[in-house]
Amino acid sequence: MHLSARIAKLCTNMCIDRLNVMGYPIGTRLLDLLLARTPTSSSQPPTTRPLRILPLLQFITTTLWRHLFAHPADGLEQSVEHKNEYMIIDNTPLVSEYISVPKDAGDFNPNAFVAGIIEGVCDYAGFTTVGKRGVGVSAHWSDEGEWKGRTVFLVKFGPEVMEREEALGRGDK
Numbered sequence: 001m002h003l004s005a006r007i008a009k010l011c012t013n014m015c016i017d018r019l020n021v022m023g024y025p026i027g028t029r030l031l032d033l034l035l036a037r038t039p040t041s042s043s044q045p046p047t048t049r050p051l052r053i054l055p056l057l058q059f060i061t062t063t064l065w066r067h068l069f070a071h072p073a074d075g076l077e078q079s080v081e082h083k084n085e086y087m088i089i090d091n092t093p094l095v096s097e098y099i100s101v102p103k104d105a106g107d108f109n110p111n112a113f114v115a116g117i118i119e120g121v122c123d124y125a126g127f128t129t130v131g132k133r134g135v136g137v138s139a140h141w142s143d144e145g146e147w148k149g150r151t152v153f154l155v156k157f158g159p160e161v162m163e164r165e166e167a168l169g170r171g172d173k
Contacts, residue, residue: 012108020116020135027120034063049125053086053157053165056127060118061088068117069094084162088118088153089142096149111139111151118153128158 035049050056061073075089096110119137122129129136131154142152 016108016112016138017135019110019112020119020137023113023116023118024120024123027117027122028124029120030064030067030117031121031124034059034067038063052168053127053161056122056125057086057088057155060121064117064121065090068114082156084157084159086155086157088155089150090114090153091147091150093149093151096151107140109139109141109151111153114151115139115153118155122155122157127161129156130158131156 031049050059057076061076065071065073069090073088074091075087077087077089079085079087090111093111093114095114099110101108101110115135115137119129119135122137131138136156136158138154140152140154142150144150
């Protein structure tokens, strides 16, 4: 690999990491804000933080996504190979709609900012995420079918989260 290609790859990774770090504190604040703003009535209990993975991810793909982008996320899937990995799918990501990413930018995806927001929500809710370079939620391009620019957010939960999920599934305390 040429030196210029290595430098470009390093700069791309640094930019992705910085976008993720900038989104993280926004996610931590949005969790409290959205839980506090959820309408409650006298017949409805107040909204609490999710205790299981699926309710948390449904909160992210509906409530958080509507707050940020005025529509719910297009999909939520669990990885077949790794039970601690989930994918949030956005067919028309607003963040990258008006950003031109050069072909030589490699795997740079400006939606790393949104990945940071998702990671902040997960971590602050008590669902630790893990991944490469300390990034537990990553944004990936997926040009499948008619959706050019489609982004898949890969969420990787830590082993302690999976142990807690199994214990709650068994009914252990």
